[in-house]
Amino acid sequence: MPASGENEELQHRAWLAAASVPDPEVPCVTVADLGILRSVEIVDGIAIAKVTPTYSGCPAVLAIELAVEAALRDAGFEARVERVVSPAWTTDWITPEGREKLRDYGIAPPQKTSTSIRSLFGEVEVACPRCGSADTEKLSEFGSTACKAHYRCLACREPFDYFKCI
Structure with a gap:
């Protein structure tokens, strides 16, 4: 040993x-x-x-x-x-470095509020990972994977994925 x-x-x-x-x-x-x-x-x-x-x-x-x-x-x-399935994973477990890597990759990281009623029902303000504008709109509940939604920035007009809160 x-x-x-x-x-x-x-x-x-x-x-x-x-x-x-x-x-x-x-x-x-x-x-x-x-x-x-x-x-x-x-x-x-x-x-x-x-x-x-x-x-x-x-x-x-x-x-x-x-x-x-x-x-x-x-x-x-x-x-x-x-x-290990319990406790269940939550997007709150994503590290600050992971959130920054997502943003740099062009994916808006999830809000750190997975237990919030607002985030659970999609009422979140999603900032554009490219220009930072909060003037965005959801285009589809599902993006390139089931865990992401597809958004568009109304300021820079770029589409992007948002990693949904779980």
Whole structure:
């Protein structure tokens, strides 16, 4: 059994490997940026990553789990991924860095109010990720993926996706 400091170093290395996996649907952010990588522990020499799906019907869940497992194996670990469904993921778990990466990529990040009645029923003010204007309109409840809505900025006239609050 490795010493405590050695185990912490292994755990940190394993976390970095798993955390570097990009989201397959939104590759500008990693699973860590999205907050879906819950933890990585070393147990009996096995790196165990715990991942929470963004929502139960997300088609990328298996791809993400396989990519995290592959990243851990590529980093030299025997690996296993466990799906954790409770508590359910919320867009509030997206890191500040992840929100900035979304904005830089041209996707308006979700408001940090997933428990707000206003955000749950689509009554949010969505700022354009390109020019910052709040003068925007929703074109479609669904954008390029089910977790995004499609908007247009009325100031710069550019279309963009908004990562919906969950």
